[in-house]
Amino acid sequence: MSLASMKTSIGKTELVNPALLASGILDETAGSMLRVIDGGAAGCVTKSIGREARGGHPNPTMVELQCGLLNAMGLPNPGIESYAEEIAEFKSGIAARGIDAKLIGSVYGGDEKDFAMMAGLMANTGVDALELNVSCPHARGYGAQIGSDPDMVRKVVSAVKGAVKLPVFVKLTPNVSNVALIAKAAEEGGADAVVAINTVKAMAIDIESGHPVLGNKVGGYSGPAIKPIGVRAVYDIYKEVNIPIIGVGGITKGQDLLEYAMAGASAVQIGSAVYYRDVPVFGEIVKEAKSWLEERGFSSFKEIVGRTHDI
Amino acid sequence: MTDTPRVTEILEIVSETPSHKTFRFRDAGIATAKPGQFLMVWLPGVDEIPMGVAEAGEVSAITVEKLGDCTTKLHELNVGDKIGIRGPYGNGFSLPKESSNLLMIAGGTGAVPILPTVERALEAGHSVTLIHGSRCEDLLLYAERFERMDIGYHKCTDDGSCGMKGFTTDVAEKLLDTGGYDAIYTCGPEVMMKKVVALGLKHDVPTYASLERYMKCGVGVCDQCSIGAGLRVCKDGPVFDGETLGQVADFGIFKREASGKRINL
Numbered sequence: 001m002s003l004a005s006m007k008t009s010i011g012k013t014e015l016v017n018p019a020l021l022a023s024g025i026l027d028e029t030a031g032s033m034l035r036v037i038d039g040g041a042a043g044c045v046t047k048s049i050g051r052e053a054r055g056g057h058p059n060p061t062m063v064e065l066q067c068g069l070l071n072a073m074g075l076p077n078p079g080i081e082s083y084a085e086e087i088a089e090f091k092s093g094i095a096a097r098g099i100d101a102k103l104i105g106s107v108y109g110g111d112e113k114d115f116a117m118m119a120g121l122m123a124n125t126g127v128d129a130l131e132l133n134v135s136c137p138h139a140r141g142y143g144a145q146i147g148s149d150p151d152m153v154r155k156v157v158s159a160v161k162g163a164v165k166l167p168v169f170v171k172l173t174p175n176v177s178n179v180a181l182i183a184k185a186a187e188e189g190g191a192d193a194v195v196a197i198n199t200v201k202a203m204a205i206d207i208e209s210g211h212p213v214l215g216n217k218v219g220g221y222s223g224p225a226i227k228p229i230g231v232r233a234v235y236d237i238y239k240e241v242n243i244p245i246i247g248v249g250g251i252t253k254g255q256d257l258l259e260y261a262m263a264g265a266s267a268v269q270i271g272s273a274v275y276y277r278d279v280p281v282f283g284e285i286v287k288e289a290k291s292w293l294e295e296r297g298f299s300s301f302k303e304i305v306g307r308t309h310d311i
Numbered sequence: 312m313t314d315t316p317r318v319t320e321i322l323e324i325v326s327e328t329p330s331h332k333t334f335r336f337r338d339a340g341i342a343t344a345k346p347g348q349f350l351m352v353w354l355p356g357v358d359e360i361p362m363g364v365a366e367a368g369e370v371s372a373i374t375v376e377k378l379g380d381c382t383t384k385l386h387e388l389n390v391g392d393k394i395g396i397r398g399p400y401g402n403g404f405s406l407p408k409e410s411s412n413l414l415m416i417a418g419g420t421g422a423v424p425i426l427p428t429v430e431r432a433l434e435a436g437h438s439v440t441l442i443h444g445s446r447c448e449d450l451l452l453y454a455e456r457f458e459r460m461d462i463g464y465h466k467c468t469d470d471g472s473c474g475m476k477g478f479t480t481d482v483a484e485k486l487l488d489t490g491g492y493d494a495i496y497t498c499g500p501e502v503m504m505k506k507v508v509a510l511g512l513k514h515d516v517p518t519y520a521s522l523e524r525y526m527k528c529g530v531g532v533c534d535q536c537s538i539g540a541g542l543r544v545c546k547d548g549p550v551f552d553g554e555t556l557g558q559v560a561d562f563g564i565f566k567r568e569a570s571g572k573r574i575n576l
Contacts (some may be wrong), residue, residue: 035541055569059359064314208318210354216481
C-alpha cells in the first residue's frame with residue numbers, strides 16, 4: 001500500500017491538507033484557533049469581521065436539531081481593530097510551533113466600498129487570504145442580500161481585488177435558485193476561489209410555547225443534513241467556473257471530504273463537526289480520507305478532485 | 312439527537328435574598344446533573360442564559376441573581392409560568408474517591424454550585440469546611456441551609472454585618488496555614504478565585520474553580536466563552552484545576568463581551 005499525499009492548494013495558496021476551519025466556529029479567540037490547528041486543521045477562517053464591534057443576536061443563538069445545527073449568531077465580532085490582536089497572537093503561536101498553517105480573514109460589509117475597506121484593513125493584519133462573506137443568511141443588510149445578486153457579487157469582488165493583493169475567496173449562499181451563476185459572477189469579478197456553501201435558511205418552533213427557538217426567530221442550518229445540498233452546489237459550480245472551489249457543509253468524516261472533492265472541491269471547511277466529534281476532528285477526517293485513498297491505490301488527494309466529472 | 316430547550320412549568324419560587332430567587336421545576340435531563348454543571352434557561356422571546364444547577368433530582372432548581380434584563384424578567388415570573396431548559400452542560404466538580412478533608416470557598420452567587428457540591432461531599436463521607444462570603448448579611452445565599460449542615464461554616468461579609476469582616480481569602484489563608492486539607496473547591500468572583508488558586512498552589516492543595524463567562528451556544532462551538540489556549544468554559548469547564556488556570560492568561564484579568572471584545576474584570 002503506497003502513501004497518499006494529502007497536500008492541496010487553492011490557487012497559489014498551498015495547504016498541508018484539505019481541512020480548514022469554517023468561519024464562525026471556534027474562531028473568536030487566538031487560543032481556540034491554535035487549538036484547531038493542533039487538532040489537525042491546515043488553516044482557519046476567522047469569524048466574519050466588520051469595522052465596529054457587534055454583539056450579535058440574542059440567545060438562543062444555536063441549537064441542535066435532528067440532523068444538524070440551527071444557528072443565528074448574527075455576525076458577532078469585536079471589530080477589526082480588536083480582532084487584529086487575536087490575529088497577531090495566532091500568528092506568533094504558529095511561528096512558535098514552526099508549522100505551516102494558513103489564516104484566512106473573513107470580512108463582511110454592506111456594499112462594495114465597505115467590503116473594499118474591510119479587505120484592506122484585514123489584509124493589514126497579515127492574514128494569508130481573504131474570504132468575503134456575501135452569504136450570512138440572518139444579519140439584515142449584510143451577507144446573503146448581496147450574495148443573491150450576481151451583479152452585486154461581481155462589483156464587490158472587483159472592488160476588493162482592486163484594493164488588495166491577497167487571494168480573495170468568496171463564500172456563497174445556497175439560498176438562491178442558481179448558485180453556479182453567482183459563482184460565475186464572483187469569477188468574473190476576479191475571485192481566486194469560491195467557497196460553497198454557507199448555511200441553509202431554516203427555522204425551528206417550540207410547539208409548547210409557540211415561540212421560534214432562535215432569538216432571531218430564523219437562522220441557518222448546518223451539519224449532516226445539508227451535506228447533499230453542498231455537494232450538489234460544488235458539483236454545479238465546478239462545471240461553470242475555472243477557479244478552485246472550497247467545499248463546506250456537513251462534513252463530519254473522511255468520506256464526506258472525499259465526496260466534496262469528487263464533486264470538485266480542492267479543499268474543504270469544517271465547522272459543525274466540532275460539535276459532533278470535538279476539536280481533533282480535523283486531523284481525524286484527514287486521516288480517514290488518507291486511509292481510504294491509500295487502500296484504493298491513490299497516491300494523492302489531488303487526483304480525486306473533480307473525479308465525478310471525468311467518469 | 313436533538314438538543315433544543317425543553318419547556319417546563321415553574322413549580323415553586325423562593326425568595327432567598329433581596330437579589331436571589333430559587334425556581335423549582337421538573338426536568339428529566341437536569342435530574343441527573345452533577346454538582347457544578349450548568350443549564351441554559353430560556354425565556355421565550357427574551358433571551359437564554361447559563362445558570363448553575365442548585366438542586367438536581369425529581370424536582371430540580373436554579374437560583375437566579377437579579378442582574379440584567381433576562382434575570383430581571385425571570386424574577387417577574389410566577390408559579391405556573393413556563394421556562395425552557397437545555398443541559399446539563401459542562402464537567403462539574405469531581406469529588407475525591409477516598410474520604411477527604413475538603414475546603415470549599417463560595418463568594419456571592421458562587422454559592423449556587425457549591426451547595427450541591429457540599430451536599431454530595433457529605434453524602435460521600437467527606438468532611439467539609441465552607442468559607443462563605445458576600446457583601447452583606449442579607450446576601451449570604453443559603454446561609455440557613457448551610458448552618459443546618461454538619462460542616463465547619465465560616466461566614467464573612469465585606470461590611471462586617473455577619474461573621475468576620477473581610478474576604479473569604481483571608482479566612483482561607485489562616486485555615487490553610489493550619490494544614491490538613493486535601494482539596495479546595497471554589498466558585499465566586501474571579502478575582503477571589505484567582506487568589507484561592509494561588510493559595511492552593513502555595514499550600515500544595517489541589518484546587519478546582521468554577522468559572523463564569525458570557526455564553527452563547529453552551530455546547531463548545533461558538534467560541535464566545537473560550538479562555539487561554541482555547542479552553543471552552545461551557546464544554547471543557549466550567550470547572551478547571553488550579554494548574555490549568557495558572558497557564559490561562561485571561562484568568563482573573565479579562566472576560567469577553569458579546570462581540571468577543573476583551574473587557575477587564
